[in-house]
Amino acid sequence: MSVLKLVGISKSFGGTRVFENVDLDVEKGDRIAILGASGSGKSTLLRCINLLETPDAGSIEIGGTKVGSAGRSGLRISERDLQALRLRAGMVFQQFNLFPHMTVAGNVAEGLSTVRRMSRPDARTRAIMELARVGLADKADAYPARLSGGQKQRVAIARALAMDPEILLFDEPTSALDPALVGEVLGVIEQLAEEGRTMLLVTHEIGFAYHVANRILFLAEGGIYESGTPDEVLKHPRRPLTQHFLKEHKRFQF
Amino acid sequence: MYEWDFGPVLAESGVLLAGFRNTLELTATALAGGLVVGLLLALARLSPRRRLRWPAGVVIEVFRTTPPLVQLFWFYFGLPIVVSVEMTPFLAAALTFTIQSGAFFAEILRAGIVSIERGQWEAASAIGMRPHQTMRRVILPQAVKRMFPSMMERSIELMKTTTLVATVSYADLLFQANELAQKTFRPLEVFTLVALVYFVAITCLSGLGSLLERRFARSGEFAA
Known part of the structure; x- marks a missing residue:
């Protein structure tokens, strides 16, 4: 069953093309890792899916319904449809973007009470449940400033999960972390993958992508340059830019 | 050598106290009203709608760039002529200082709002929050604390600028002091006392402010 379908998505910034005519079909339970050199448009593609960036052209279907309509300057969408779309696609950011003036539980409960109109006590109960899932129930009443980077990112994941999204979008979730803290966040993502969640993951952790993803997209030259199973793309890349990218990544491995 | 004698002044200190009460009343009114006006002006100025944006800009700029005394005279003497309304000194003063401090608060709030990182907007919209919800729940609380x-x-x-209202015969502390100085022939003592009252009142006010600021810091939301 198709959860998300992108057809002919294009995006440019001030005349500079990021990508053009990208098609992507995401099935339920897919774990898709998006790789590519910096500037290849990985994050922009992810941000186009929940319309944090507006694509210049193309259409997005989520859960079988088309999002917005084609307008003069790209996709047009009502505020209500936009909200519905974002509730179906949860996003985790590279910089966590936790709300610093709310406690950890407050961060996770915010969407439940403000958007889903849940009562505050119910929202808090649900928030603590989600925090337990990422191993942080004991930090419920702490403020984000008191957490490590890895803990912050796990809270951000709990915040996204609380909204019951059908698809999770991870935008370089470990790139802002100390190497020692990467493991705890990847562990949570792996656990979500094992639960059968649908996810798109922009990452530089190639080893992790190999183990967790069922499909790899390699972005280059303004589009999906090569795609396939982890074995196909990461072990036996066919095209030169993919081969070069992987070789560069292996340069300092031992 | 001048011989200080506070006796006659202190004997009539009730006059000053009444003035002080009026000063506080006006300051509190203008402050409360100014915060509301300031918030509305700031939001209007940041609005994507041009029809809201530019009138707010005009009000803010007019009240920031004209002397408060001129504004006060305009409201007290001018407004009753332009539109036939009864103007009392208090009403004119409250109007002037509500809008005037609103204009300044608007600029402070606007600076605070735009200083909040884009990621906060993105995170809120990613969990489905609408722009007005994001503003109220996420952006404004942080902006107000930052701009406190x-x-x-x-x-x-x-509080200090409200002394101008003595010119339209609103019986604030300074107006009462003038009266008392003429009555007792002790202007030096009267104005020394008045300065002391302002000093103490404003020191208390800013002490209260620092206390609040420290409480914000203790909530731990600012990275140590």
């Missing part, structure tokens, strides 16, 4: 010291400064400035 500037707003405190502006409030102190406001």
Whole structure:
């Protein structure tokens, strides 16, 4: 069953093309890792899916319904449809973007009470449940400033999960972390993958992508340059830019 | 050598106290009204709608760039001529200082709002929050805390500027002091006392501000 379908998505910034005519079909339970050199448009593609960036052209279907309509300057969408779309696609950011003036539980409960109109006590109960899932129930009443980077990112994941999204979008979730803290966040993502969640993951952790993803997209030259199973793309890349990218990544491995 | 004698002044201190009460009343009214007006002006100025944006800009700029005394005279003497309304000294003063401090608060708030990182907007919209919800729940609380010291400064400035209302015969502390000075022939003592009253009142106000600021810091939301 198709959860998300992108057809002919294009995006440019001030005349500079990021990508053009990208098609992507995401099935339920897919774990898709998006790789590519910096500037290849990985994050922009992810941000186009929940319309944090507006694509210049193309259409997005989520859960079988088309999002917005084609307008003069790209996709047009009502505020209500936009909200519905974002509730179906949860996003985790590279910089966590936790709300610093709310406690950890407050961060996770915010969407439940403000958007889903849940009562505050119910929202808090649900928030603590989600925090337990990422191993942080004991930090419920702490403020984000008191957490490590890895803990912050796990809270951000709990915040996204609380909204019951059908698809999770991870935008370089470990790139802002100390190497020692990467493991705890990847562990949570792996656990979500094992639960059968649908996810798109922009990452530089190639080893992790190999183990967790069922499909790899390699972005280059303004589009999906090569795609396939982890074995196909990461072990036996066919095209030169993919081969070069992987070789560069292996340069300092031992 | 001048011989200080506070006796006659202190004997009539009730006059000054009444003036002080009026000063506080005006300051509190202008402060409360100014915060509301300031918030509305700031939101209008940041609105994507041009029809809201530019009138707010005009009000803010007019009240920031004209002397408060001129504004006060305009409301007290001018407005009753332009539109036939009864104007009392208090009403004119309250109007002037509400809008005037609103204009300054608007600029402070606007600066605070735009200083909040884009990621906060993105995170809120990613969990489905609408722009007005994001503003109320995520952006404004952070902006107000960030701008608190500037707003405190502006409030102190406001309390001092209200002394101008003596010119339209509103019986504030300074107006009463003038009366008392003429009555007792002790202007030096009267104005020394008045300065002391302002000093104590404003020191208390800013002490309260620092206390609040420390409480914000203790909530731990600012990275140590």
